Amino acid sequence: MKRQKEKQEFTTGYLREKDKKEFLDLIGLCFGGKGEGESEYFRWKYERFPELRPENTVAVKKNDLLVGAITLWPMKIKIGPAHTLYILVAGGAATHPHFRKKGIWWRYMEEASLSSRRMGACLKFGYVTSATTTYRARVARGIRELFTQHYFVKILNYPNFFRAAVKSQESKKMEKIGERLRKIDENILIIPHDGNPFSMRIKGGNIEILEKAVENPTVTIKGDIRKLIYATSIVQVLKHLITREIKLRVSLKKIKSVYDTFRALRSVM
C-alpha cells in the first residue's frame, strides 16, 4: 500500500530548460567519479550533441525534485548506399541513489518508447555493456540484444592490470567472489609469454601484487596469461592447459583455486 502510494507521487515528463542544472547534477551523481574533466565530458555529451534538445530527456520527478532521467539522442544511421534511418539512442539512464528500486527505471524506459514514437523514430537503440546492472535489468524485462560487439584487448602492464583488478575486487560487487578468495592461501608466480615475471600473494582474501618473482612459489603459471584472465569457465581453463597454451606447475586440485583467483580478478574491465 505504501509502495503503491509512493509510486503515485512520481510524475513523468520532459526535461525543462530550467531543470538542466539539476539534471547535470543527477548525471554527475550517478556516473561521476570518472576523473578529471568529467563535467566537461557531460556537457559535451548532453548539451552539445547536434539537435539534442531538453525534450529528448525523459524526467521522473517527485515533489518537483528530479529523481530519474533517460536521454534519447537523435541519430540518422546508414541503412543503404545513400539512405539513412532516423533512430533514437537511449542512454544515460540515471536514478537518484535514494530512489532506486521503486520502479523509476521502468517508468522512464516506458515513457522513452512512447516519446520515440512521438518523435517519429523507427527504432530505439541502447548500447549496453554486458554483465552490468542495466543489462540485467533489460534482459529481466524481456529486452533482448540484437547485436553483440566484442572487444579486443592488449595488456601492456600485467602487474598494474592485476592491481586494478584487485582494487575493483575490493568493491562491494565483488563480495561474493571475495568470500571464495578468503579460503585461498597461495604464492603465485606468473610468467607471461610477452612480459616480465611477477607474483601474486593471496592470503586471507587479500591480494598483493609484487613486481618481482617470489621464491618457492606454490603455483607457477607460464604462457599466454591473457587466455586465463578471460577464461569464463573452468572448462576453458582446462582446455588451455590441455593445449599447453598455459602451463601450470601445481597439483590438479589447485586448478580450482587458480580459476577462482582469476575469476575474481576478471572484473577489472
Added chain:
Amino acid sequence: MENIIVRNFKDEDIEEMVRIFEDYHTKFAGFIPRTPEIWKYLILDRPGLSEDGIFVAQLDEEIVGYTVVGFKKMGGARVATIYELCAKNMDITSKLLEAANNYAHQYNADYILVQPPPTHSTIHKCLRQCGFIKINEPATKIMVTLINPAKLLEKLAEVFNERQKKECSLKKLVKNDRKLLIKVDENHITIHIKEGKIRVRPGKEKANVTLEMTSYNFLRMFLGLTSLFRAYLTRKVKIKGISSNITIFKLIKALQPDYDFYFPLTEHF
C-alpha cells in the same frame, strides 16, 4: 610498406579523415555517415581525446588511414581506447596499431581496448598478429526496440525501389501485382507490389500472403540477421498463402539491408 609514414593529425586533414571513414565503412550500415562537422564533434571535441592521439597514415602524399586513441580510467586501470581505426589494408592497419601501442606505452596505459567490426576478419587477424586477444566479456550489447515497423519497411522499400532500377534480377520480383500482409505483434502492415514498385502502408488489407511474427523476429529478419526461410523453418514466422507465392522468400531477402551492421565506439551514447 616502407613508404607508409605515420604522423600526427593536422587540422587540414579533416576532409580526408571523413573520406577515409566513409571508404572504410562502405560495406557497413548502422553508423552516422560522417560530415566534417560530425567527425569534429565525435573526435576533436570529445573531452579526454587529444589531437596527439590521432594518427594519420600517409603513402606517397596520400592519406590512407587513421586511428584515434584516447584514455580513460576503468576499474582503477588506465585504459587506452582505440575509438576509430580505418585503413585500406593490413599493412597500414599494423602501422597504425604500432603507433597506437607506442602512444599507449608513452602515457603508461595498462591495457589497450579496441572494438572492430564483428564481421571484418582481416582486421581481426591483424589485431591478433599485433598481440590483441578477443574477449567475450565484457562486450557491447546493442538492444533494439521496434517503435514503428511500417516506417522501417517504408525505408527499406525506398532502398529496394532505387536498387531495382539498376539490378535486373530484382525487377522480376516486382513484375506481378500482389499484396503481402505483415502482422508484427498487434500491428498490421501491408506491402503492396504494383507497377514494378513496392509501397508500404500501415494497416490491414486483404493480401495474397500473410506473415505473422513478433517484433524481435521482425527486427532480426528485416535487419538481415536471419532469412525468412530460416525463420519459417524454425517457426519464428507463420506464413499463410505460401504455395502461390514462393518468390516471397526472394523478395524479403531483397528488402534486407545489403550490409553488415557496425556501431563504432565513438557513437555509443
